[in-house]
Amino acid sequence: MTGPNPATTTTARICPNCDGFATAAISSGGRDARGHLHTLTVDCSACHGTGTLPLRPRLAVTAWEVAAR
Numbered sequence: 001m002t003g004p005n006p007a008t009t010t011t012a013r014i015c016p017n018c019d020g021f022a023t024a025a026i027s028s029g030g031r032d033a034r035g036h037l038h039t040l041t042v043d044c045s046a047c048h049g050t051g052t053l054p055l056r057p058r059l060a061v062t063a064w065e066v067a068a069r
Ligand SMILES: [Zn+2]
Pocket: 015, 016, 017, 018, 019, 020, 021, 022, 044, 045, 046, 047, 048, 049, 051, 052
């Protein structure tokens, strides 16, 4: 921890596909009469523009498999 703020206990994690930058403006190549670029706004397909993904639920103890010989 490097700052005065304590660690948060959020229930979501940053999307690994977009690293939290969930929306991008992509130029389509043309300009209008005022010289502004035509852009498309595209959301990350993994997080759908939220920038976060919910944490995966932890394994329940009943789901563990122990191999013993
Ligand atoms: Zn994402």
